[in-house]
Amino acid sequence: xxxxxxxxxxxRYSRHLLIPEVGxxxxxxxxxxxxxxxxxxxxxxxxxxxxxAAGIGRIGLVDYDxxxxxxxxxxxxxxxxxxxxxxxxxxxxxxxxxxxDIEIEIYNEPYTSENALRIAKDYDILxxxxxxxxxxxxxNDVAVFLGKPNVYASIYRFDGQVSVFYAKEGPxxxxxxxxPPPPGLVPSCxxxxxxGVLPGTxxxxxxxxxxxxxxGIGEPLIGKLLLYNALDMSFDFVKLKKNPNCRVCGPNADIxxxxxxxxxxxxxxxxxxxxLAGAGWDISAPELAARLKQNHxxxxxxxxPHELEISAIPNxxxxxxxxxxxxxxxxxxxxxxxxxxxxxxRSTRALELLASAGFKKAKNLKGGINAWAKEVDKNLPIY
Amino acid sequence: xxxxxxxxxxxxxxxxxxxSLEMEIPDRATVQGLKDQIGRDYxxxxxxxxxxxxxxxxxxxxxxxxxxxxxxxxxxxxVSGG
Numbered sequence: 001x002x003x004x005x006x007x008x009x010x011x012r013y014s015r016h017l018l019i020p021e022v023g024x025x026x027x028x029x030x031x032x033x034x035x036x037x038x039x040x041x042x043x044x045x046x047x048x049x050x051x052x053a054a055g056i057g058r059i060g061l062v063d064y065d066x067x068x069x070x071x072x073x074x075x076x077x078x079x080x081x082x083x084x085x086x087x088x089x090x091x092x093x094x095x096x097x098x099x100x101d102i103e104i105e106i107y108n109e110p111y112t113s114e115n116a117l118r119i120a121k122d123y124d125i126l127x128x129x130x131x132x133x134x135x136x137x138x139x140n141d142v143a144v145f146l147g148k149p150n151v152y153a154s155i156y157r158f159d160g161q162v163s164v165f166y167a168k169e170g171p172x173x174x175x176x177x178x179x180p181p182p183p184g185l186v187p188s189c190x191x192x193x194x195x196g197v198l199p200g201t202x203x204x205x206x207x208x209x210x211x212x213x214x215x216g217i218g219e220p221l222i223g224k225l226l227l228y229n230a231l232d233m234s235f236d237f238v239k240l241k242k243n244p245n246c247r248v249c250g251p252n253a254d255i256x257x258x259x260x261x262x263x264x265x266x267x268x269x270x271x272x273x274x275x276l277a278g279a280g281w282d283i284s285a286p287e288l289a290a291r292l293k294q295n296h297x298x299x300x301x302x303x304x305p306h307e308l309e310i311s312a313i314p315n316x317x318x319x320x321x322x323x324x325x326x327x328x329x330x331x332x333x334x335x336x337x338x339x340x341x342x343x344x345x346r347s348t349r350a351l352e353l354l355a356s357a358g359f360k361k362a363k364n365l366k367g368g369i370n371a372w373a374k375e376v377d378k379n380l381p382i383y
Numbered sequence: 384x385x386x387x388x389x390x391x392x393x394x395x396x397x398x399x400x401x402x403s404l405e406m407e408i409p410d411r412a413t414v415q416g417l418k419d420q421i422g423r424d425y426x427x428x429x430x431x432x433x434x435x436x437x438x439x440x441x442x443x444x445x446x447x448x449x450x451x452x453x454x455x456x457x458x459x460x461x462v463s464g465g
Binding site: 042044129130133153154156157159176177180186187188189199227237238239240 | 393394398427430431433436438441442443459460461462463464465
């Protein structure tokens, strides 16, 4: 039985009721449906705003982060007034302001193999707005095991991908990408940056697909991958096939339960900015400042050249991480050296590369130049 | 030989420093053979070839598929941002 609409709701959704493809029955369907949005960041912001505005009766939000000033360039569900607040609470308040007639459930916890099935089972549709590979594989497998559609989207700088993975009717994420990329190969938004409007474009498409699936109208992107590039303003479609060797939805699938996704991908299940824990090769910003006063230390900056315009440490040599392997001959393995980047992720990769090439005296500036700006040179901006 | 154009997207574009590659590949080369050749000819792309999604004439292509004459090949890496 579909729920009815109140007098106020009929007025609120008037523009939907006027479209025959939605109409009164479609709007009642939306009121009776539920959607789980995993991540309330760049993609989750427009997804949640439009699904709430559209009158999805129950929306679940999963995130465990707090709102940061550097989020607001794209995460438009949050605001300057909610900096420092839990993202799920910031988002819930905004959504209930937009539409007080719906229910918002919040899950202020990391989405993991332990809680994902329990959280997802009571929702009709899942929307993947996460920011890392482990959670993407997790979201996919949960959707396959529970037999629910997974509206997928992912972004990088100017590029976006959108599809509806619904293993009952088409391929799943693992059919396309059976193996995750090697750690460090694909930069996250925190490392590589992203055009602020991009998740707006892509998240809005994601919300559109979710509404189509829930209403049962049009042709959702099942078995199709949409690829968008903002610089070319190009929309490409690739026709997908179910992978007969898919380990989770193929006829001979051998993955029958959720796994350790961080181990599978070799990376942590979040896109945070703090440096990775170094194996005894970390040096803090104040320690580095003290060492520099005493003796000569080579400083290696592995950021991209355009980042040097934002902040720099004097006398550092710049070799971007991508060029490091080819330019090792410019460095002396016998020299004491400290490597840094923005926040410590790329420099950790650089340290791994240097260690494997026999550089035993290289150390990592923990927290990168942002930590240096926070603790040593307070005139430098943090970005 | 088969002359093809390979369109690159997202991280591949940044790594290659170009939006597309013009290539000569052997007749009846497979998608895997094409990936191997790109890995040899463009060392910056080698590591990415292991997990790239390839479409031929706008259809997903598995590794064992044969690349047709004058095919339009596109390569999309997995990206994770959200």
